[in-house]
Amino acid sequence: MQLLEKNRTQFVCLFILTTTTIYLSIYPFSALKILSSLPWLALFAYVVVLGLSYQYKQGKVLFTTLLMIAYQAVPLGFPQMLGTSFYTSIVPQLMIAILLYLGFTPERGVSGNVINERVLTSFTAFIGLAVINMLLAKYTSSHVIGLYLVLALGIPALLYLVWMNGTHQDVVFSYIGICMVIMGLMGVPPNNFMLLCFSLALLFIVLKESHNMAYRDQLTGISSRRAMEVQASGLGKRFAVVMCDVDHFKKFNDTYGHDTGDDVLRLVAKKLACVGGGGLTYRYGGEEFCIIFKNKSGQEAFPYIEPLRLTIEHYTLILRDKNRKQHSKEMRGISDVQGQQSACVTMSFGIAETLSGEKFEDVLKRADQRLYDAKEAGRNCVMPVA
Numbered sequence: 001m002q003l004l005e006k007n008r009t010q011f012v013c014l015f016i017l018t019t020t021t022i023y024l025s026i027y028p029f030s031a032l033k034i035l036s037s038l039p040w041l042a043l044f045a046y047v048v049v050l051g052l053s054y055q056y057k058q059g060k061v062l063f064t065t066l067l068m069i070a071y072q073a074v075p076l077g078f079p080q081m082l083g084t085s086f087y088t089s090i091v092p093q094l095m096i097a098i099l100l101y102l103g104f105t106p107e108r109g110v111s112g113n114v115i116n117e118r119v120l121t122s123f124t125a126f127i128g129l130a131v132i133n134m135l136l137a138k139y140t141s142s143h144v145i146g147l148y149l150v151l152a153l154g155i156p157a158l159l160y161l162v163w164m165n166g167t168h169q170d171v172v173f174s175y176i177g178i179c180m181v182i183m184g185l186m187g188v189p190p191n192n193f194m195l196l197c198f199s200l201a202l203l204f205i206v207l208k209e210s211h212n213m214a215y216r217d218q219l220t221g222i223s224s225r226r227a228m229e230v231q232a233s234g235l236g237k238r239f240a241v242v243m244c245d246v247d248h249f250k251k252f253n254d255t256y257g258h259d260t261g262d263d264v265l266r267l268v269a270k271k272l273a274c275v276g277g278g279g280l281t282y283r284y285g286g287e288e289f290c291i292i293f294k295n296k297s298g299q300e301a302f303p304y305i306e307p308l309r310l311t312i313e314h315y316t317l318i319l320r321d322k323n324r325k326q327h328s329k330e331m332r333g334i335s336d337v338q339g340q341q342s343a344c345v346t347m348s349f350g351i352a353e354t355l356s357g358e359k360f361e362d363v364l365k366r367a368d369q370r371l372y373d374a375k376e377a378g379r380n381c382v383m384p385v386a
């Protein structure tokens with residue numbers, strides 16, 4: 001139950017993608033039959049993914065794509081391979097093993113060393129799996145027993161990754177793995193339609209990741225200032241802007257260290273991103289955030305901001321680093337919660353709204369001025385429209 005609640009969308013997408021791809025691979029309608037007769041289409045898509053993943057230093061996608069190219073290119077040269085149990089049994093098992101290996105290890109870019117290490121690991125896994133399958137085939141006289149083992153152990157491990165991280169990459173890796181294993185169990189060799197679907201799924205991850213690089217703040221995961229500037233161009237004539245800033249953040253950093261400061265920024269961003277009333281939250285820079293309310297006046301936005309301030313004020317942060325430096329008197333709310341060091345942070349907010357024909361930058365400046373007023377008034381407060 002908890003599993004479905006946590007990453008429901010990812011699991012639903014995974015289910016739809018997998019079942020549709022397998023169904024259409026086996027029972028293609030006429031338009032798909034044309035696609036299936038074009039092996040070079042998927043190869044072309046793979047080459048595009050290869051170029052983009054190299055450009056954006058996405059080593060895991062790059063390596064998976066190299067494997068998929070090999071997976072597709074070998075039968076083009078050696079068509080007799082397609083029907084063999086090697087291709088429908090050992091290769092899917094190997095793919096699951098590699099996808100798990102990639103899924104459980106951190107992204108380490110596209111350097112030659114990393115690729116060499118991955119090639120070596122994959123080759124070792126291949127030899128290991130070939131030997132295990134030979135032994136299993138000998139003692140059970142079944143060529144697909146290894147696939148059943150992978151179905152019982154490997155697929156749940158991939159799903160665990162989706163549950164734990166819920167990233168697009170994990171969903172796509174699981175999708176590829178599940179499709180390959182199910183098709184292998186059915187004894188159906190990979191077809192061009194399925195390989196095209198895989199290549200498009202990998203292309204989707206690369207494009208999604210490059211979009212995130214451009215429009216997401218790396219530290220907090222919320223939208224970045226650049227995303228705010230794009231949004232600002234389509235706001236229309238009526239909107240409210242809220243500028244907010246963590247109080248005494250420099251002292252927090254000096255007292256608890258930069259890493260704990262980063263944790264605070266992540267936490268605050270998470271709380272601010274939950275703002276109601278259709279507000280969109282952006283990290284403006286440093287410890288400053290900006291919330292935009294389209295089609296709302298400053299007065300209409302105010303009731304959504306005060307609860308945010310209170311939520312942040314009442315949140316008790318459990319500190320990771322117990323060897324904190326001597327804290328400044330200006331820091332507030334430092335206490336012990338069940339023997340652990342804890343601290344509280346507060347934020348100040350300034351609100352501004354559009355006057356007739358005003359540009360976004362002007363409203364932003366006035367919101368910033370109101371934020372300054374909030375700081376002057378003693379911090380931990382919301383300054384409404386002047």
Ligand SMILES: Nc1nc2c(ncn2[C@@H]2O[C@H](COP(=O)(O)OP(=O)(O)OP(=O)(O)O)[C@@H](O)[C@H]2O)c(=O)[nH]1
Pocket residue numbers: 219245246247248249250251253257258259260261262265285286287375379
């Ligand atoms: N940990 C961490 N600190 C950051 C980051 N970006 C900016 N800072 C710190 O945020 C602090 C901002 O300090 P100030 O602008 O002086 O403001 P303040 O201490 O919050 O004081 P008031 O705004 O007046 O309440 C600086 O010490 C920056 O080093 C970041 O990404 N991570």
